[in-house]
Amino acid sequence: MDTTRRTVLTAAAAAPLIACTGAQPRVIVVGAGVFGAWTAEHLRRAGARVLLADQMGPANARASSGGESRMTRGTYGRDEIYTRMALDSLAEWKRLSDRASLPLFHRAGVLFFFDRMVDYARQSIDVHRRLGLPLEQLDNAALRRRWPQIDFDGVEFGLFEPEFGALMARRAVEEVAARFVRQGGEHRLARAEPVGANTVRLDGETETADAIVYACGPWLPKLFPDLLGERIFVTRQEVAFIAPPDGDDSFEPSQLPGWADFNGGDLYYGFPNLEGRGFKIARDRHGAPFDPDTGDRRVSTEGQALLRAFAARRFPALAERPFTEFRVCQYENSSNGDLLIDRHPTDAGVFLLGCGSGHGFKHGPEAGRLMARLVLDGEAPDARFALASKGAVHRREVL
Numbered sequence: 001m002d003t004t005r006r007t008v009l010t011a012a013a014a015a016p017l018i019a020c021t022g023a024q025p026r027v028i029v030v031g032a033g034v035f036g037a038w039t040a041e042h043l044r045r046a047g048a049r050v051l052l053a054d055q056m057g058p059a060n061a062r063a064s065s066g067g068e069s070r071m072t073r074g075t076y077g078r079d080e081i082y083t084r085m086a087l088d089s090l091a092e093w094k095r096l097s098d099r100a101s102l103p104l105f106h107r108a109g110v111l112f113f114f115d116r117m118v119d120y121a122r123q124s125i126d127v128h129r130r131l132g133l134p135l136e137q138l139d140n141a142a143l144r145r146r147w148p149q150i151d152f153d154g155v156e157f158g159l160f161e162p163e164f165g166a167l168m169a170r171r172a173v174e175e176v177a178a179r180f181v182r183q184g185g186e187h188r189l190a191r192a193e194p195v196g197a198n199t200v201r202l203d204g205e206t207e208t209a210d211a212i213v214y215a216c217g218p219w220l221p222k223l224f225p226d227l228l229g230e231r232i233f234v235t236r237q238e239v240a241f242i243a244p245p246d247g248d249d250s251f252e253p254s255q256l257p258g259w260a261d262f263n264g265g266d267l268y269y270g271f272p273n274l275e276g277r278g279f280k281i282a283r284d285r286h287g288a289p290f291d292p293d294t295g296d297r298r299v300s301t302e303g304q305a306l307l308r309a310f311a312a313r314r315f316p317a318l319a320e321r322p323f324t325e326f327r328v329c330q331y332e333n334s335s336n337g338d339l340l341i342d343r344h345p346t347d348a349g350v351f352l353l354g355c356g357s358g359h360g361f362k363h364g365p366e367a368g369r370l371m372a373r374l375v376l377d378g379e380a381p382d383a384r385f386a387l388a389s390k391g392a393v394h395r396r397e398v399l
């Protein structure tokens with residue numbers, strides 16, 4: 001990125017809202033996915049008057065947060081910043097889950113397995129050691145003994161994180177939003193159009209606020225085409241669920257963790273049979289460009305075949321089992337996979353939050369907290385989350 005552009009993107013500076021006005025600030029958060037819902041909740045907790053607006057409601061069917069389950073894990077290779085965020089966020093998720101009527105977090109553990117020692121694994125081990133986080137390293141024989149339902153052919157070792165697991169994504173976001181409303185926040189079903197500094201049109205009505213946060217996931221490039229059109233890459237991602245053998249408990253979360261296979265080539269990942277919904281499997285390779293409004297949400301025949309072949313190879317008991325469900329969702333990727341938590345470079349009082357990049361869900365609580373601090377205290381988060389760091393060339397680095 002050239003330096004002139006960088007200067008433009010970082011030019012606007014905002015004074016802290018509370019210090020500036022001395023009154024209760026009014027903030028509008030647009031987008032009730034995981035990022036917007038947690039931002040609204042943190043702003044409310046900090047004393048702001050908050051309206052959370054979404055065109056289709058919290059964690060709706062087209063939102064990236066609208067899936068059944070999302071993995072939370074601390075294994076991030078060298079990217080300790082995300083290990084820490086995942087850990088801090090997990091504390092919030094667990095508190096919320098403990099208070100909710102149905103579980104939002106299943107502590108199933110997470111198992112990553114590798115065909116050889118690679119930098120990503122070595123760096124993950126180092127980070128966990130440094131942070132004092134439990135991480136078990138198991139060789140092939142130990143893996144086979146512990147999880148006989150997985151065929152570990154070609155696998156040298158695995159890394160198992162016992163404290164992490166699965167978040168029930170859609171339900172969890174609904175719970176955050178419902179709690180936010182119960183505690184005095186306002187939620188409105190409305191479509192937003194950015195107008196400029198401190199102003200937004202909600203279903204045609206012009207509203208002003210001390211701050212407006214756009215947490216619109218894969219819609220951000222449509223709302224800010226000049227700024228984000230080339231900086232956010234929205235890709236089509238396919239997911240399938242398979243019915244485990246009847247009466248077989250080896251695919252239950254008590255017996256099988258969330259998992260990811262790092263054996264060269266494409267990365268596949270999935271979950272045990274959470275709450276009877278089926279064994280989940282997906283390929284983590286970025287798919288074709290995707291429009292969240294009009295994209296076809298039927299899984300391709302080719303995608304089905306790939307997921308079937310992988311499941312049959314690694315989980316032989318599933319080879320003949322029926323698919324129970326398919327989903328197409330989208331990743332909203334930044335150039336390298338880093339999140340976006342920043343203010344708009346020219347429109348005062350406008351803030352941007354997004355770029356979950358296929359790994360953002362788990363970080364919802366921390367991303368929301370950092371955005372609330374940026375809005376209320378003017379405190380800038382890590383430079384990696386800045387708009388200026390987002391390039392126009394798609395080269396994934398965060399895994």
Ligand SMILES: Cc1cc2nc3c(=O)[nH]c(=O)nc-3n(C[C@H](O)[C@H](O)[C@H](O)COP(=O)(O)OP(=O)(O)OC[C@H]3O[C@@H](n4cnc5c(N)ncnc54)[C@H](O)[C@@H]3O)c2cc1C
Binds near residue numbers: 056058356
């Ligand atoms: C298949 C798949 C698997 C994934 N797996 C994982 C995982 O295992 N672990 C993990 O941590 N993350 C995972 N992710 C990533 C994670 O789900 C996303 O990063 C996260 O959900 C993004 O949340 P968001 O709030 O930014 O966006 P969204 O959830 O998409 O929310 C944006 C909201 O903005 C609203 N909106 C948009 N435009 C407007 C407008 N003009 N007016 C009003 N409202 C508007 C939308 O209706 C939507 O509700 C996965 C994603 C996918 C697709």
